[in-house]
Amino acid sequence: MPDLILASGSPRRKELLAKLQIPFTSVTSNENEDFQHNLLPHEVVVELALRKAKSVSKDYPEAVIIGADTIVVLEQDVLGKPVNREHAKQMLERLSGKTHSVFTGVAIVFKEKIHCFYEKTDVTFWELTLKEIEHYLNSGESFDKAGGYGIQGLGSLFVRSIQGDYFSVVGLPISRLNRELHKMMLFK
Numbered sequence: 033m034p035d036l037i038l039a040s041g042s043p044r045r046k047e048l049l050a051k052l053q054i055p056f057t058s059v060t061s062n063e064n065e066d067f068q069h070n071l072l073p074h075e076v077v078v079e080l081a082l083r084k085a086k087s088v089s090k091d092y093p094e095a096v097i098i099g100a101d102t103i104v105v106l107e108q109d110v111l112g113k114p115v116n117r118e119h120a121k122q123m124l125e126r127l128s129g130k131t132h133s134v135f136t137g138v139a140i141v142f143k144e145k146i147h148c149f150y151e152k153t154d155v156t157f158w159e160l161t162l163k164e165i166e167h168y169l170n171s172g173e174s175f176d177k178a179g180g181y182g183i184q185g186l187g188s189l190f191v192r193s194i195q196g197d198y199f200s201v202v203g204l205p206i207s208r209l210n211r212e213l214h215k216m217m218l219f220k
């Protein structure tokens with residue numbers, strides 16, 4: 033069986049991948065996350081996931097590498113990770129009372145084989161008060177997360193409804209990934 037490597041530094045992705053019960057290691061790829069603004073959201077996440085997986089694959093050519101990327105899309109604007117408190121505040125004010133889409137792209141690279149897919153989850157927020165937003169910003173939870181919130185943490189209190197895969201919002205659509213790996217007949 034080939035080695036499995038998660039090309040990610042995200043603790044959430046590690047926790048989710050562990051559900052497959054296949055031993056793996058994680059290697060953080062230091063690829064930049066710039067993207068062309070003419071791409072569609074699903075193209076952005078697949079491109080960034082592939083960039084992460086390919087960069088790790090260069091150092092581990094015999095392993096199966098998994099890369100992933102998550103973005104939040106509101107009214108055609110891509111919201112990545114906030115750069116500071118003010119940026120996070122602006123994001124949360126925009127997300128308040130509206131439905132946005134969370135896209136997570138996944139790339140599986142094994143030698144010359146490349147397989148990519150993505151999941152889209154729609155998340156609707158309650159109207160948020162300024163007090164709620166300030167309280168949330170004080171928690172520090174915003175800063176390493178696309179859209180400036182974490183559905184798995186205190187951000188759960190903002191969520192009115194969700195349509196699609198919850199785990200994809202957290203960073204890795206684990207049930208789909210399990211199925212795709214089976215289809216590739218990599219870890220039977």
Ligand SMILES: Cc1cn([C@H]2C[C@H](O)[C@@H](COP(=O)(O)OP(=O)(O)OP(=O)(O)O)O2)c(=O)[nH]c1=O
Nearest residue numbers: 040041042101102177178181182183201202203
């Ligand atoms: C919307 C949302 C995002 N996120 C996280 C998932 C991703 O880790 C992060 C988006 O940033 P990414 O660039 O996708 O990932 P990362 O930088 O954390 O990790 P790596 O590139 O090393 O794999 O936002 C949550 O944890 N909860 C949420 O509700």
